[in-house]
Amino acid sequence: MTDVGWSLIEPHLPPPACTLPTGGHPEKWPRRDIVEGIRYLVGNGIKWRSMPADYPHWRTIYGFA
Numbered sequence: 001m002t003d004v005g006w007s008l009i010e011p012h013l014p015p016p017a018c019t020l021p022t023g024g025h026p027e028k029w030p031r032r033d034i035v036e037g038i039r040y041l042v043g044n045g046i047k048w049r050s051m052p053a054d055y056p057h058w059r060t061i062y063g064f065a
Contacts, residue, residue, distance in 0.1 A: 001036055009035060029056045037061040 001009075013031060017024025037055035041048070051058040 001032070001039065006032055006035075029060060034061055034064045038065050041065075 010031070013035075016027055016031075018026045033056055037051060038061055040046075040055060041051065041061065048058045048062055051061065055061065
């Protein structure tokens with residue numbers, strides 16, 4: 001994903017839980033990596049467990065999708 005594409009998508013994502021008054025753990029993976037993992041999964045039509053090692057673990061992406 002290009003920087004321009006990310007700048008269009010990022011404002012539409014909910015804020016990280018750690019920035020809210022109720023608190024939460026800081027996110028382990030950058031949101032851009034999660035979104036790119038989801039796009040890879042949908043674009044290539046692969047199974048969850050077939051995610052390449054270049055992306056976060058499939059369970060992490062599944063939790064955000």
